[in-house]
Amino acid sequence: MEHFQRHWAESGAGGIHFMPFAPGDPTGPRGVSVDEAFSALDQPGWQRWFCAHDVASGLIIGHVDLKSDSLNTGLHRCELGIGIESAYRKNGLGRRLMTEAMGFVRESNTIDWIDLRVFANNLPARSLYQSLGFVEIGTITDRFRIDSQRIDDVMMTFQVP
Numbered sequence: 001m002e003h004f005q006r007h008w009a010e011s012g013a014g015g016i017h018f019m020p021f022a023p024g025d026p027t028g029p030r031g032v033s034v035d036e037a038f039s040a041l042d043q044p045g046w047q048r049w050f051c052a053h054d055v056a057s058g059l060i061i062g063h064v065d066l067k068s069d070s071l072n073t074g075l076h077r078c079e080l081g082i083g084i085e086s087a088y089r090k091n092g093l094g095r096r097l098m099t100e101a102m103g104f105v106r107e108s109n110t111i112d113w114i115d116l117r118v119f120a121n122n123l124p125a126r127s128l129y130q131s132l133g134f135v136e137i138g139t140i141t142d143r144f145r146i147d148s149q150r151i152d153d154v155m156m157t158f159q160v161p
């Protein structure tokens with residue numbers, strides 16, 4: 001949760017948002033659910049978190065999260081999120097965490113699709129996802145308005161081979 005709070009606080013720095021919440025929004029992201037992180041993959045609401053930690057400080061500094069659909073009928077899909085704290089970006093951690101999470105999904109034998117959403121102006125993230133085989137399937141124009149910015153939201157998906 002401490003990593004998540006640090007990461008969330010960085011959204012909006014330099015006018016570049018990557019989370020759909022204005023800074024300090026009390027309805028902000030829920031973060032980790034300990035119960036759901038241990039739910040079985042046939043239970044709607046399950047989550048899994050893949051974390052990178054800095055050996056020197058012991059702090060968690062990056063994560064990929066997978067969250068299941070909330071319906072029994074959608075359990076063959078999950079949604080992915082990722083965040084690396086700014087001081088640790090561009091060192092290959094994002095790609096490593098994505099690869100770990102995608103390997104977990106591949107071995108699950110129950111999940112056939114990984115979905116995600118990314119702001120259109122987030123070119124580093126879009127480039128990472130494309131390089132791993134995610135395909136853009138649509139864009140919701142003017143999906144969010146944060147600090148007077150109109151943000152388009154790109155939907156991407158990966159079909160597990």
Ligand SMILES: CC(C)(COP(=O)(O)OP(=O)(O)OC[C@H]1O[C@@H](n2cnc3c(N)ncnc32)[C@H](O)[C@@H]1OP(=O)(O)O)[C@@H](O)C(=O)NCCC(=O)NCCS
Binds near residue numbers: 018082117119123
């Ligand atoms: C997007 C993010 C996860 C990438 O993590 P990272 O650890 O910096 O990425 P990596 O070092 O593993 O690089 C992987 C790929 O990402 C892309 N990438 C990363 N930084 C980039 C940049 N500044 N510009 C363009 N592409 C970039 C490249 O395709 C890169 O591939 P390469 O290694 O062949 O160059 C990271 O920038 C981040 O956490 N950003 C803030 C949170 C965020 O945007 N989350 C996604 C919300 S949908």
